[in-house]
Amino acid sequence: MTGTPPGSGEDERWLGHWIGAEPAPVPGLDDAVTGTASGRGFSRVMFRKSFDLDAVPETAPLRLTADGRFVVWVNGREVGRGPVRAQPRRWRYESFDIAPFLERGTNVVGVLVTYYGRATSWWHPAPPEGGINGDACLVLEARLSGSVVATDASWRVHRSTAWTSIGASGVPCEVLDARELPVGWTRPGFDDAHWPTATILTARHWGGLGRSRPPVSPFGKLLPRPVAVLGGATVRPAAVLDARIRARPAWASDHPAARAVQQLESSGEPVDGGLPLSVTVGADRTLDTVLDFGAVTAGFVELTVDAPAGTVLELGYREKPKRVGIVETTSDYESGARYICPGGRADYSALEPAGLRYLYLRAHAPEAAEVTIVDVAVRENVYPHTGEAYFSSDDEELDRLYRAGIRTVQLNSFDAYTDCPTREQRSWVGDGVVHQMVHLATNEDWRLAEHYVELANSPRSDGILPLSVAGDFEQYEGFTIPDWSLHWVHGVHNLYRYVGDRARLAGYLPTIERVLRWYEPYVDEHGTLSDLPEWNLIDWSSVFTTGRTSIVSALWARGLAEYAELSDWVGNAGSAAWARERHAGVASSFEDFWDPRRGLYVDHIVDGERRPAASQAANAAAIVSGLAPPGRWEAIAAAMIDRSTVVTRSWIGGDGGYDTRKEEEQRRGVQRIDWDAEWEIVRAQPFFSYVVHDALARAGLADRIIDLLRDWSAFLHDGYDTFGECWGWGTPVHGWSSTPARDLIVHVLGISPDLPGSARARIAPRPGLLRNVAGAAPTPHGLVEVRIAGENVQVDSPVPVRFVEPDGASREFPAGSHRLTIRRPALTTDATSGSRRARLQ
Template sequence: MQTGPALVASPTPAVADRSWRGHWIGSRPASAGDVLGLGRDAEPAPFHRVLFRRTFAVDAVPDTVPARLTADSRYVLYVNGVEVGRGPQRSQPRRLCYDSHDLASCLRPGANVVAVLVTYYGNATAFWQPAVPNGSLGADATLVFEARVNGSWLVSDDDWRVHSSTAWTMPERAGVDGVPVEVRDARRLPHDWARADFDDTGWEHATVLGAAHIGGFGRTRPPTDPYGALLPRSIGELTGETVEADRVRRSYLPAAAEPVDHPIMAVRQVVDGHDRDPAEQTGFPVDLDPPQGQVSHLVVDFGRIVAGLVQFELEAPAGTRVDLLYCERPYVSGDDNPLSAPRIGAGYVARGHHDVFEALETNGLRYAHLVVSAADGAARLLRFAVRELLYPQIPGAYFRCDDAELNALYTAGVRTVQLNAHDAFTDCPTREQRAWVGDGVVHQLVQLTTNNDWRLARNYLWLGNSPRPDGILPMTVVGDIEAGGGFTIPDWSLHWVHGVYNLYRYLGDRSELLSLLPTVERILRWYLPYVDDRGTIADVPEWNLVDWASVFSTGRSALLTALWARALAEFAEIGDYVGNAGSAGWARGLLARAAEGFEDFWDETRGTYVDHVVDGEPQPAASQAAGATAIVSGLAPQERWSRIIDTITDPDTLVVRSWIGGNDGGYDPQKIADQIRGVQQVDWDAEREVVIAQPFFSYLVHEAVAQAGRAADLVTLVRRWSQFLVGGYDTFGECWGWGTPVHGWSSAPARDLVAYVLGITPAEPGFAAARVAPAPGSLRHLEGAVPTPHGLVTVQVDADRVRIVSPVPVVFVGSDGAEVRLPAGTQEIAR
């Protein structure tokens, strides 16, 4: 592996040219502003899409044509009808990023056109939050662009043509989890609008928008409020293969008497009550010729979860309507479970020619239900596909062994993270697409271990570094939840702190750490009002999720205390590394007090820690989470570690329980209502049984197992994830027995097999040295490679030897625990 910008470029590099030549432009005049110019009268526009065009001529195409642009909310850039790029990447509005592109390959001598489709969402979505408008900027679709063409500047200004399109609408009831539902009437959109030969003389001239607030001086070029200095893109370009569907079932069903406008509801309106009707298995193209009074119903199955832009080609009369419902599992008539019938989909009305649809919104799905209602006569669906848009998986890192099941688990973990790696780490690509600050730590660990591009792993920290005024982080960043404020999941901030610690271990960039440590300290200090006289955490408000498992965090909490203590220990270690001894000492003082009080949670009879203490009395409930966090935080004395692992991994006493999940594969509304009322029913033997961690929190359980010197146990423990890999699904689901079938937070086995079973981790910050501690257990052969800032570390373990190829020195740990330091290069050690 070559060291390069994919590993070492800062996620927030200095802006090389902060001032722009291009102007902010839009489709409507700016607001007049109030008397003081504070912009209080600027009402955000509703959802709409705006088309921008600028024609220009070149005598000869230069070798390079550097360009940069950004937009509020999202853009698609075309040059002579060819898509060049999409953006900007997800970010808070005052940290708006721009993208750089080279346009040369799309230009030709003579007339050319730059065309940009800009989406303005109006209301916050799962992945976009609106700016606070200043009377001119931040309340509507806006674009800034500049390119250097043969020594001259092509910039956004009032020479551009603009058209506010009526082709798109967004149903009032968009996705239940904030994912937009796209409806396009192609009759209102010229198919060739992005080509140079399109006649745009009937379009208006763009409006140049200036800052309309006191002190803004009408400035029309960035930097301006409410976006500030525009930042360069900090992550790679999303890419992926186009996946063609080849499995489709066709049936004809009665048309709805009064069709509804919402495409998802329209599909359900037709399908409900007809699930058991015969359906014919066929392939593409599909001829659709329903009897009078009926419509065509198609079910497309990709065989696995895919994520990206839905595409299809249609031959049909103008006005033919296609309603689409995207599902993770087949839709069952009348199902209101958002996991099998999520409110995601799209709608399309045919123009009667050039009916080639590609979605503008990213969606994840395995199944697509289509209801095709031809305006006049028959129709033909030529193809159906998804152009995947995922974060690039740069090759080099790998894992394989002589156990096919473990190989499949590694592959599934990588695929699950990739499906949840877009312009941020997301929980799932299907019904939600939010960037949760706790979930993302698992994605980060997997990417650091399995991908030669670490930029998104670092961007996770930059994006999450958006504290509330009181110092704690929102539960999700950039989108409707952060925009709305309100309560948060405090312990999610502690997982983000662990992400900072991961950055310290894997990259060791002092400058970057110094930019993050103030937020880390504010998070730790947020908990101080909840530290009791025993030094432990008690009575924390808001939503102390910890895990979807049935764990207790009320009263004095072992779980919250241990998570906080782990963060204190990590902050202290990083403080020493960057030369901040004062803060490190402060954290260690709190950690020492917590260790004394933490003894109150110890259950000597069971050999583990209980979840909580209420009114001075330890409660019997014990979980894997409590025992594991006791170890990884250092609060449990080392002599107890192996006994704790015995207790929390004993298959005879482990039980699966969740406060939220139901037995039907989805969330249980009654359990959620009980949670809100403070009712938590114990339906297991709390005196004897231990509640197993759900897939997310298992990353901590596995860390504890490895820290206790029991990494070989993971060869068995990770096999629990095989329950997800059935029915064609090749990804890990959200929870044991329920939830989405592709959830990024469940992907720890991919990291665990490399870091703990193969045994490759950093021995020193920034991988200045590597630690190799193989724990193959029953495996006879295993090998793999992990990325570092210095190149790949490759390890091969056989029955009689270990072979290591490393660009840095290696601390090798034998099966007896003895350590030996080896120089960089190729080494062979007898086992």
């Protein structure tokens, strides 16, 4: 069910009241002063309403929302879930057409609402105002051909005792005792007479005037869902890797995921066969099973099991297999669930989404019990990849990289762009710019690309953006990564180029200016940024931002240049002039970072001394910001990708994982140089590589990008079809690493906007040694397609085209089909290698 059904428009007056299981707690003075959330902890509340229909209407628009997440059923069939993550003051509702679920006669709407009690990685409590917050609450209405079903005091409610939650690092772990579930409560015929009726919740704050219908504080005017409905295939395990009967251990932890992997190295009796799997367990015997889905998937874990009441299934979700004999941190195994069987054949469907490749399952019971694991699956719940955009070539490696980039982004595209589906599911402000660019280049549905900018438009009180939004980090308003806000600025500029919605984008410019002005107190007497506070990450590579920083100064300058362009576009000449003045101030002293001996910019200057450490990040940022003189660009770009001098280093990880010693040293300000800083250049990690590749293209070396993209093939091994977090370590599905999918379209085929709103397409093919390559990219006006065979180029475009030759010469053509030729430069396969150190010495 996609789209907004008729009669559920955003501006229609709500007929439903906010209702709850009982009056929400009234905050005391301490709550109002400290901002702590008054109310319950974790709670799940069932809401139910029966109604009769003489006939089933053609359409039946329903809209609803809840604090914090809901599942809605009609006549026992799941209709949908929601709402999308949002800040409480910009809360969202969901719309569905429930006509296909209705029947003549008695019908039932059932809603399960989860209130988390404390902030998670994707939810944070509303401000403590009393009345309509501090507990599970719901507002709903359905318009049924002249009649209305809406939340009021006639609804039945039940606070469930079936669920508890174990929280860890922002992702709650679901524990369900299915013996406590009311059987059939979402279907007609269930006797709910013993359930209490709902309480209408009213605003109790000054000025609230007892209102109970939206709009009312703290949620205000409810906003419609801005993105597509999630979904996907149902994925089943590719293999049962291991199944054994073992002696039940003494539990070392209460966490289900920890229990699921406990003592895997101990011996046991192998169980033959795959699913279904039938064994006898008991007080002293457990079934331990390891299932491999073949690749990482993301969604809702589903089980079918036949077992006596009280049988316990401990589930552990992992992206990589448990390494026997290796001590791991809690974050490595914290994702999972516990299911206590109700007795007989039963189905379990998780309420919390999870990402995993390996599912560890341990079954045990208080006494001897025959247990059959009938089925295990993941019902994927990811953002749809739609349309006819594509990339193909005569090089299967590049085609595979394109597909992997799209899949990596999809597994990190839910109701927001996330870092990874397994570990956190947070919407990091900086990471999302790569997801956004991949969607703009490959997915005809741009709604999530636009919503990325909207969701993150939530500045801290001092103007900078949080680490991540609509979750725990934003609520706590702790330290942030300031340069993440500069990547968000780039995301706004991307929408200007691709979408060109002037009225909408103009609303983001005040936030951009606040972000850019946040840096002004740190502009030193030279005009560059110095002694920046908070966490200046850049990416996980070993770069320096202490003292006077070339990297953040250049990223700031890129933001200033983009803001000036946006300000001109909306007619704000004053802001454009301020931004260009600030950009000129940085440019006036950026030469201080130049090392003429190496022909590169160094990372930083400390106490007036230019330190030798240099990185791809510093030099790429110098180019894309326009701070480096154009005459230097080609030489800088070639030098920063010379494989004879480029080294891979990270302050916190390496050799397959996070390095706790390095992490602790980093926190204490110890940054050890374990490379030759006089000659070697620190490589960007996959995230900042998008800036490196943009710099190469701007410097006229886009042909070199193909060779660099092949480095991402290192992630595609052992069945993994996605890109990992960092070079050689980190999570195996990290959205910020997906730039190859964008680069193959934007830099290799050369398709990108040439005027705001994609009013004209820029076609600048740089296929390198590829002889045959083709692809299509979406625009608001239709697909732009480019097909290259040797020196012949076929362009089909719904908008005018500017065709750019490798030497920079360009020609303009009207919309339509055009047969062109491209003058290929001489290229060798070792264009990014050599012995630059020897030449310099």
